[in-house]
Amino acid sequence: MSEFDIVDAEAVRSGRATDAYFDRTATALEGAGRNPRVVAEVTADQFPTGEFELLAGVKDAVALLSGRDVDVHAIPEGRLFDGGPVMRIEGEYLEFARLETSLLGFLSHASAIATAALDCRVAAPDSQVLSFGARHVHPAMTAAVERSALVGGFDGFSHVAAGELIGREASGTMPHALSICFGRGEQEAAWRAFDEAVDESVPRIALCDTYSDEVDEVLRAVDALGDRLDGVRLDTTGSRRGDFRHIVREVNWELGARGHDDVAVYVSGGLGPADLRRLRDVVDGFGVGGYVSNADPVDFALDVVAVEDEPAAKRGKLSGAKAVYRTAEGDHAVGLADRDGPAGAEPLMEPVIRGGEVVADDAFALDAATERALADAERVGYGSEG
Numbered sequence: 001m002s003e004f005d006i007v008d009a010e011a012v013r014s015g016r017a018t019d020a021y022f023d024r025t026a027t028a029l030e031g032a033g034r035n036p037r038v039v040a041e042v043t044a045d046q047f048p049t050g051e052f053e054l055l056a057g058v059k060d061a062v063a064l065l066s067g068r069d070v071d072v073h074a075i076p077e078g079r080l081f082d083g084g085p086v087m088r089i090e091g092e093y094l095e096f097a098r099l100e101t102s103l104l105g106f107l108s109h110a111s112a113i114a115t116a117a118l119d120c121r122v123a124a125p126d127s128q129v130l131s132f133g134a135r136h137v138h139p140a141m142t143a144a145v146e147r148s149a150l151v152g153g154f155d156g157f158s159h160v161a162a163g164e165l166i167g168r169e170a171s172g173t174m175p176h177a178l179s180i181c182f183g184r185g186e187q188e189a190a191w192r193a194f195d196e197a198v199d200e201s202v203p204r205i206a207l208c209d210t211y212s213d214e215v216d217e218v219l220r221a222v223d224a225l226g227d228r229l230d231g232v233r234l235d236t237t238g239s240r241r242g243d244f245r246h247i248v249r250e251v252n253w254e255l256g257a258r259g260h261d262d263v264a265v266y267v268s269g270g271l272g273p274a275d276l277r278r279l280r281d282v283v284d285g286f287g288v289g290g291y292v293s294n295a296d297p298v299d300f301a302l303d304v305v306a307v308e309d310e311p312a313a314k315r316g317k318l319s320g321a322k323a324v325y326r327t328a329e330g331d332h333a334v335g336l337a338d339r340d341g342p343a344g345a346e347p348l349m350e351p352v353i354r355g356g357e358v359v360a361d362d363a364f365a366l367d368a369a370t371e372r373a374l375a376d377a378e379r380v381g382y383g384s385e386g
């Protein structure tokens with residue numbers, strides 16, 4: 001028994017992390033001596049809608065399917081998708097039937113989070129943007145949240161254990177609790193304690209809104225830490241915010257008037273893309289939490305589309321193994337995999353597993369995924385309406 005309500009990795013890998021009806025389907029098929037060779041596809045929309053989303057979670061989906069006797073094609077992690085399959089699995093149905101639940105979970109949540117992160121990235125292309133949303137999700141999801149935020153172009157994240165798993169260091173300085181532990185009017189003691197104790201590699205960024213006016217706390221932080229102060233963070237709570245842009249401009253003005261233009265200004269607390277657009281020219285960086293971590297999962301489904309090489313599908317779904325393309329005009333198109341695609345179009349799916357062996361590590365390497373996401377966003381003008 002697990003101490004926490006966390007389904008363990010072995011249950012996911014083995015297929016026990018499944019909806020019960022897949023267990024019963026396996027029992028029924030085995031009882032009937034039936035296990036057809038099928039093609040199954042993971043799809044959100046059957047036809048392109050004109051609304052791009054960012055694919056993530058491919059790394060974990062491939063890890064789940066590896067070692068099974070299947071061939072898998074997928075759109076690489078970090079590419080935009082729009083209708084048609086993002087992944088195609090070919091093999092005997094019982095080889096992967098019980099993996100569907102976890103497979104869709106990996107792709108659905110990660111893609112939603114990566115898409116929301118990309119919304120923020122394009123809203124403030126030149127600012128530092130950090131993921132602060134781990135606190136809003138179940139601890140079992142935190143590494144997926146932070147990794148997907150990076151796929152969507154974030155510069156960093158706050159969750160320590162997620163960082164250990166991803167192989168990147170978490171960033172962060174201080175919560176309001178630090179100042180409160182020293183007491184009202186003792187913010188200087190809190191900032192100095194941080195400066196004296198915390199490793200030199202961590203930037204000195206003072207949280208400046210705990211008890212009093214932002215300008216007042218910022219100037220006190222400057223006096224307390226002098227040239228050792230790298231930046232300030234304003235996390236002014238919504239009920240006290242008023243005109244946040246004006247507050248930030250006032251802070252910048254007063255820092256400049258005292259020769260401290262080099263003190264960076266970061267803001268956080270309930271921010272989304274519209275806020276980032278409104279503030280991006282007056283701040284150096286943002287902490288974004290709920291907008292990204294709480295994104296609604298993409299509604300992916302896995303459907304059998306061919307049985308023993310014959311097209312087959314439930315009604316409302318398109319039968320036959322498919323390919324997806326980016327056309328010369330930048331649109332996406334869906335066609336049957338055994339036919340020619342549109343002239344000049346680029347096929348988006350590539351082999352990732354052959355006979356259980358992973359064949360395309362680059363399809364889900366983190367840096368490559370982020371590069372693809374930013375290049376795709378540029379190419380299609382993602383989020384450029386703002």
Ligand SMILES: O=P(O)(O)OC[C@H]1O[C@H](OP(=O)(O)OP(=O)(O)O)[C@H](O)[C@@H]1O
Nearest residue numbers: 132175176177235269270271288289290
């Ligand atoms: O609002 P979100 O975009 O989801 O961002 C997540 C949190 O990050 C900030 O925490 P901070 O450390 O400043 O808060 P605390 O010290 O009050 O816990 C902010 O106050 C949010 O509560």
